[in-house]
Structure formats: C-alpha cells, structure tokens
Amino acid sequence: MPEGPSIVILKELLLPYAGKIVQSAEGNAAIDLSRLSRKKILGIKSWGKHTLICFSDFYIRIHLLMFGSYSINEPKENRVPRLSLRLKGGELNFYTCQVKLVEGKPDKDYDWEADVMGDAWNAAKALEKIHTLDSALVCDVLLDQQIFSGSGNIIKNEVLFRLAVHPESQVQAMPQSILKKLVKETRSYSFDFYHWKKANVLRKHWLIYKKAICPRCHTPVTSTHTGKGKRLSCFCPDCQQLYH
DNA sequence: TCCAATGTTTCGCC
C-alpha cells in the first residue's frame, strides 16, 4: 500500500471531506481525540508517505507504515480503527497506522520541494542534496525521505532497473548525467506507479521487483538485502552497472 | 504453517 503515489490516491479520496465538521472522533490512537470534536477540516495534504488532515491550529499526521489501511464510509467489521472520524455524510477510518497530532501548520514541518509527487518538487535541489552525501549507496539514497519523499522499495527497484544501475552503486562514483536521470526517473516512475495503482494494474507492470528473470537479457534476477536498511533489492547482475 | 513484506522509530550496545 504505502508508497507516495498510493498516498496521493488516499489524499484524493479524502479531499471531498475538506470543509466538513468532525462530529465525533474515536479510535485507539494515542492522541487527545477531544481536540477534533466539532472542528472543521480545513484541508487535506500529503507529503511523501504522510497524509495530513488539517485543522485551524493543528493537523493530524497519518503514516500507514507497512500494514496500515483505511476505509471510507465502509468501516471494516471486527476491527478497531486507530482513528475514526464521523463527519456529516461520511466516515473516515484508519487502521494499523501511526497517528500524530501536531501543533501548528504543516508548512513549518515540511519541505514541499522534496515530495516526489508534489507540484513543488524541485529536481535541482534533490540533485544538490545527493552531492552533499559522502559515500552513500544509491539504494539508500532512493529511500531517503529527505531527498525523495514518497519513494519506497518498489520505486527504488524499478527506477534502478530503468536506469540500468546496480543498487549498491556509490552515488559519488556515478556520472552526473546518470544522477540527473535518477532524479528525473524517480518522479516519472512515481507517476506511472500512481496511474497503474489507480487502475489496479501496478503489479503486472513490475519489470524487476519480485521477478525471476530479467526482461531485457533473460538472466536470473538477483534478490538480496542491500544498504543501511537492508531492504530487498531485485536487480539484473548483467544489465545493471555497478559504479564504485 | 511459516515467512517475508510497498516502513519507521526507538532502544541497547560497542
């Protein structure tokens, strides 16, 4: 579920509820739910994998993490929501997610230019951030939410395959032209992801992630855990060049 | 049945 493009889809589903007043707020989230009662939802925003429900003096930050889910107007049976908002003409339910109440406006907390799916995305700035890194591996850089907010493990693997770059390449050693493509392709693939996810055909467009054979050269795909977070990397050992 | 997975934070240890 929860890479950036999926969160943009969630945001779009929530947008019709902007302007509505919360009639009641329930759930087992460790926040003061009474703060929400009778308050008007002023806006719905997203930043990477964060979903923001904005009120006048604070906002609710929802992160679905690995297993989070939601339902709109159809509560799941036998499940206690982490957060449930009853509105006039609707009910928003979030399960198994991280919920925080943050004081103030989101603008003070978020660099909108880092959101890969966002209107304010700044590719040049992302490139600059990459240049400040010492010895980072590209597989880690593509999961760095301060640089590519919203990029996740699927996006990482598919982008690296498109660029024919080995996940354990050091960004320092990669030519500038490839780094530029990396930045561009991460946004571009994220939008492909978004459209495929919306059409429920994301999985069949995976070229390397969880695949057995490289679609370009038919070499067996290597699947191994890489980088600081030891996240799964699927790559073609023949097509994807290692820069080091 | 068991394991791993589209994620992140926190804690303990060196």
Added chain:
DNA sequence: GGGCGAAACATTGG
C-alpha cells in the same frame, strides 16, 4: 555520540 543491529508495531499473501 555515531553507527549498527535488533526489536517493536502488526497484517496479509504466497
């Protein structure tokens, strides 16, 4: 204090 690994959270599908 930085860096690393493990644990914690907790659901679903293969």
